[in-house]
Amino acid sequence: MNKMKVQLQVSWLRMKLAIWILIAAIAVSVIANFTINMALGSDPQQDAQDIAAAVGELRELTGNNDLSIEVPSEMENVNVSSANMLLILLPLLAIILPLKTFRPMMNFGDSRRRYFAGLLGVYAVSAIILALVNSLWWPFEQNVIRTYSQTYNLIEVFDWEQFGFIGAFLYQTVFYFFVLTLFNLLFSGLKSPISWILWTVLIAAIPIGTSIASLRVHVADFFLALLFNDSLVSAIGLNLGLSLVWIAGAWLFTRRRTF
């Protein structure tokens, strides 16, 4: 057994409960959703066709071709994709691992440098696995799940399908890695006053950035570039670039972290 395998095993032991609870919650949610839809005889595709037919008839009757029907959001029954629900693991991983694996690894005799490299390895593997699961789930969701339930998936929401299977997979991987490294930064130095400042800045940045009109544009531009980027290369560059900044910050905390 090598040190990386030990870290994977320790990470798995620490995450096991959270992973099983999440999988169980997703399974219960899927089963409940399927049962309710079957019981009510709901067919989202048929509903969409019926609405489209009704709109057509109304347009004919009124002669108004601009007529449309807006379904109130509270009447829509749209569920988060099961594969997307797994993404709750992103913050969970990046909170639990730095908090719960540092001491066991140091206790075994690991160095901070190797531990940190290993942690990034765990994040990279997790980002790849989650991106792969969602990429493989997406066609299944479109062709099978949506016959009985309305869902939304990040791939669709952020229009990542435009880059094809590989492109969407890559976009997801780098974005998930970005999220993991950001949370890792926030939870790597909880004892450090610099970390508290960082938390304060982050918490303050959201309301300030969205309440001041001149800043709001930049905040929106940033999120557009991060999530809705039309250039895959630029999206990967931005996500990875920011991840590197978070990694550098987290390393500064980790290398001075005491047992």
Added chain:
Amino acid sequence: MSSVLEVRQLSKSYGRTDAVDSLNMDLVEHTIYGLLGRNGAGKTTFLNMITGGIFPDGGEITVHGSPLKKGDVPAQTCYIREKNFYPGNARVRDVLQMASAFHPDWDAKFASKLLGTFKLNPRKKMRHLSRGMESMVGNLIGLASRAPLTIFDEPVLGLDVLMRERFYRTLIEDYAEHPRTILLSTHLIDEIATVVEQVFIMESGSILMQEEVEQIRERAHLVSGLGAVLDTFVQGRRVIHGERYGNAGMAIVYGDLTENDRKIAESQGLTVEGVPLQKFFAYLIEEGQTDE
């Protein structure tokens, strides 16, 4: 013998409290040392610093000839902490397997044998172990690691007398076959007296005394008799502790007593006896004397 650990002017404070204060220590290869001190004496802080767990405020640490830089952990060192941090849902056998990855000299056969010696169930989860059994898992790792510098912090915590003896016996037997530097930190001097060659007695973050166990045995004396005679006899000697009962009294004296000294004492009606190590240790710390 070459140096394994060199500590110079090591200091660490928490707020206004000096946990470790200008401490110096030298450990050479193939020796078993004892680090003795009361709870709160600074032993664990010191051990955490020399193993890279926490950072000193000042001073230098050199392990196996390499200076220990801030954030580094020393090579070829196995540190068994008083409180273990192994994952609670890991089985004993998994913990041993994981530990083996960090110690190049790990002896898997010996580890398996020790499972039997220490009556540890390899399938049991760590969280289901008693405090004593937890200590034994740590001790097993420390022994099987065969690390050139092995440090045990309170290794017999929670163990019954039988298991304590078994641990110390195994340690000595294995040390005889595979000599290395071992540092045992404890507050039970009597128990380690037969195991260790040298002791460091620590109090308030400083080393009060560094001595070979045999030397302490030979140099620590309990002198008792009439108070006035006793006072004259101990004058100019290092008195660790003294008590008076009416006209009579006793004194713990530390230093060499020649045959002539003993004869004089006897002729003056004084009794000279040895001092149990644990008692000597307690008196030494209580009096806060320094070894100069």
